[in-house]
Amino acid sequence: MWMSQNSHSDVNLRHTCEQGDGLSSYSWLIHDGVNFGMQQIRDTDFTLITTFVKRMGTWWGLDLENHRKTEREQDKTRLSHVTGTSEELSDFKITFNKPTSEDTATDKYASYNYLQTQSLGLNQLTDIVKNSLSYRFVFSPSTDQRRPYIAVATYTPPPQNDNRNQSDFVVHQVTVQVPFQIEVLFESGSFHDRPNQLRVSVLTEELTRLELSYREKFEEAFSRVYSRSVPSRSFFPRGFLWDEGFHQLLISKWDPQVTREVVAHWLDLMNVEGWIPREQTLGDEALSKVPSEFVVQHTENANPPTFFLVLEEILEQLDVPQLQDTLPFMQRLYPRLQTWFKWYNTTQAGLLSNSYHWRGRDKDTNRFLNPKTLTSGLDDYPRASHPSEDERHVDLYCLMVLASRGMASMARLLGEPHQEYENTYETLSNNSLLNELHWSEQLHAFCDYGNHTQAVSLELVRSVHQAPELQYVNALGYVSLFSFLLHVLTPDSQKLEYIRDPARLWTPYGLRSLSRSDPIYMKRNTEHDAPYWRGAIWININYLEVRALHHYSRKEGPFQEKAADLYQELRTNVINNIYKQYQETGYIWEQYSDSTGQGQGSHPFTGWSALIVLIMAEEY
Template sequence: MPATRQRAVRRSHWDQPDGEGVRTGRTSQSHRGQRNLSSILLNMGMVLGILSILWFCWATYMRWWLAAQVVTPHSSPAILPDGATRASVSPLRFWGTYRPQVYFGMKTRSPKSLVTGLMWMEQGQSVPGSLRHACDQGDDLERYGWLAHDGVNFGQQEILERDFSLSTDYVKRPGGEHGGDWSWRIAVKQKRNGKPRLVSLLLYIATDGDGYLEPSVQHDRLFHVDGRTDELGSFRLMFGEPMTSGTDRRTPVEVQFESGSVDHRPGPLAGEAFEQELSQHRAAFNRRFNGVFGLQNKNYTTQEVEVAQAAFSNMLGGVGYFYGSSLVESPFANNPVAYWPAALFTAVPSRSFFPRGFLWDEGFHQLLLGRWDLGLSQEVMAHWLDLLNAEGWIPREQILGGEARSRVPAEFIVQRNDNANPPTFFWTLRTLFPGLGGSLPSADTAFLQRAFPRLRSWFEWYNRTQSGPLPNSYRWRGRDADTSLFLNPKTLTSGLDDYPRASHPSGEERHVDLLCWMAQAAGVMADIARSIGEPHEGEYSRLHSVLSDEENLVRLHWAEDLQAFCDWGNHSDAVMLVRERVPVPPGAPPQTRVVRVVRRPSAPQFVSAFGYVSLFPMLLRLLSPKSPRLGATLSALHDENKLWTPFGLRSLARSHPLYLKRNTEHDPPYWRGYLWININYLAAGALHHYSNLDGPYQIQAQTLYQQLRRNLVKNILREYRKTGYIWENYSDSSGAGRGSHPFTGWSSLLVLLMAEQY
């Protein structure tokens, strides 16, 4: 009982209604709790505030850091050491015709070169703009280009106007410490049936603010220019007086450059001496050309061999040296920024229309030039790989310097750091180092050891940024996002521009050509690693095995009902361009525009376009010679309603709804039916490959190879004889040359087709 009462009393004590002490105690405890809660909340707020500030600072820093990576050079040592192009290191290549964008000019391989060039015009010409200088298709010349060029010692070029022709020959002579001497001979020849013309030749020399030039004028004629720069030391440029010859109506002009550092000169490189050295170099070129390509042993006529020499010489004579900064942009930066200033030594696709460097084109260029001079190709590839940034990215189009930028529309100048281009250099390396994967000569091993860190980062960049939605799939970034105006949004990054992809761009796309490029690249990386003793050979071998496995290709890209390899994406075939009225203010004239209309909703599916993309598993030789899918591809390739023509393989099946269709009102078809020589060259090489492997399709591959090669060579030679040019692409209905011209980039693979070198 006492215990019970005590508990009762305690309950009563706490239940007292007027127990002030009790109520006061409870209130104090509540206040302390509120104060504690407020303190906790205040502290939490301060912590959150500090964390927010720290997070903001970290995010700002990371965004700045990520934005900075696009213009930060790669951390590995450059493949080319500083000064690799100086006269003291590479004297034979120091001077050259490294200005492919002009009809004739020379410069050195240096950022601030002495620049020389030629301009001409007809006197009394009533048509404005008759001054010739920069190569331009609008000049409407009958033909121009190098007839012979060895890349080091000499070049011979012919330029045909309507009533006269010009020849621009040059010869270099080594010596001294600054690249030696060189001389030009420029001749104007009146055509026999042409109207007499008075032609003015304008020869110029300029510096980029370095050093001085001092002309010597006597009796109103410029005799010579004395000059000095830090790079060249002292020099003299002499201008010979024109001489008129009545027998062939030629007016030769000679220009001599003499370096002040040449101590013992055998005599001026002019007159008979010039003629003799030019003749010796031309004879050596002819011998070497036949030794490398062996065309005289393949029953070609003299004229056909001369066309091959011209095609090759125009690619080699179209190698340029550029210096400047690309304009690039990153999703982490608000505005485009300048890449670091850099040099690029590269061939160009077209002197008239594309006189600059293109990443995937250059891989094809070096398939030809590397057979002539492997050291040259290694240097070109090194220049490109030394443009690799900290992310492992190379801008796909190089527009370096004001002269190059002046030739490019504004919308193509800025390069995005998530945009790729086909990594053709891996194919080039496989071709130019046939022993890759085994023991190589020490010089080749040394080059690959220097290049490997950059090749590795470049390869990893593709795997990181161009991966697809499914394991082991790939997707090109950079597709046009505007679906209201484009019949099929373009994919410039793939190199195939307007080739039909999924009609509605999305992150779910899978692109078969990129998968094939990456499979092939992984195999080359494995072989390089094996040849130079790198420990990463296993990871590349495993990836190559997975990507090139036919089961993987089938799972991701084989459309059974179409019997073809295809892209996958959000797609509808029922799209078309229609013209619609545009609302205008009252009283204004009516206006219309062309827009895209989708007649049937899109859905995830294979893109039913048979064309170049469908051939890539065969083109890059990933299919087994016994694969039934190889047989299906060969049969479709030979179908005249699909790709086969008497002139080569068209880029898109004639039966496809987008065949030769415009992409917008002002955007004509490009890769939608016309013949492109680079892909036809890959096709010929693949057919040649399968024709030498046992399998049920060996005879079919042999027959198709012989027919395709014959059709291609015959048509390109015919069009050259007819028009005077190698062309960007060719009509699939007539074989006529189309697009920019001369296009002596990958269309010059004609030489390798003639030589059967793949």
């Protein structure tokens, strides 16, 4: 936690970086995911830089140094260290060194305060500290420099039902003038053969070695690019099933073992029927930021099975050494994937044979301009105006082409019966069937089908000016592109003539999510529900579009040359805009404006927006 001592303002104590704080920027500058990292937080009048280094021993143990530095005589209350034990950490010791000047490493004057109490959960630690603060302390580096400051003093926790009689929360407050640096050392008691304690010289040496190794690995993984990425916990501190498939496309290039662990973890959440919850809301921190209506999930609701994107990628790029590690993993995964695939074909099947239908749409048709389909991952993207069992969803259809293709490939690799998956793939990938179920001659695009009217408006409740009827949902946008994005269309398909037409979705910054000519373009869904997938530029879909253009530019067909030209132009537009916005704002954004290119929504957002690294490296 940190705060600036300013008597003219309210207490500005921070523990996490939140979008509402108005920070100039906060991001990891470098992080290898395992051993070290450096992040920079630019607050109002100072910059906080934290660096950590970990060392592992032959016994299970850990040294971790958190090197805190800010840009901007000890008393008897200084806490030098804390020792303790816990089930997760076993015995441990945390040492707090004195703050030093940044350049000379000499000790700086600081005041110290200390609080020891019982916590009410990680998500309430900030409130505990705020409630313990007192204004009665004086910071006096010399006799002629005395000024009051705020510090922790006392806190009485409310009665607990668990009969705890020991504290589990210790606050060591250091008040010091900037600039300074301070070191905090964590030592595991299970590490008995520690060669040397991490200090500034050792830390610097370790950082130099690890950063060099990181940069060499980055160049090897992504060849011509350099990127700075950060984890995003400020707004979405929970896992999403369909996001994770996109995340692993990037992570698998960096560390395939991490991808194997993440995919296995998600599949381990599967219930006996084959359902996987679309969100993982685990722990007090995540629960505190999730609306209660999204915590409980229903077992008939799906989410896009994007893990088949990364599994297909892994299978296509296997060489002999990688096969030795990946084959046992695939063998363990395969039974769960079979169950998962069967669950989709059972619960998400449409009324017509070989059609598919997202369950879980909002049923209160009077409340929404267009009832949302959160289960599709595209939230408020326009679907049939009146949800019904007659609906057919083209994005889900194409995702099942991807899934059946992946299951057939995996079954062949493992020597398992594969004919059922081959048959499903051959049926669904037949472009004649796709055309029959989803092609709209009126729009010249692939569309959903359902009980629909465009004659709707939103007042306090929705007004329907024309009765709905079963028809194609003539909304031109990302959903229209899925047969192209997932390589379902054959290279000689005449439908590519319309798919490649950029006039309606093309912008100088990337492809917008919904055509400007659509009646729902940038319209609010309710009084309190701003447009989300109704025009903004999303990087995960633009990645799939760039990837598809690259694919079709290498396939012989009447549109090969045009696909190559569009590939270069779209790739350049997306890269240039993301870089420009990062330079101007210091953030990677959740989405980008289709009219100005400006970043908007959650930030920093380096989930699927980090796919820009693969676009830059041309890794598809």
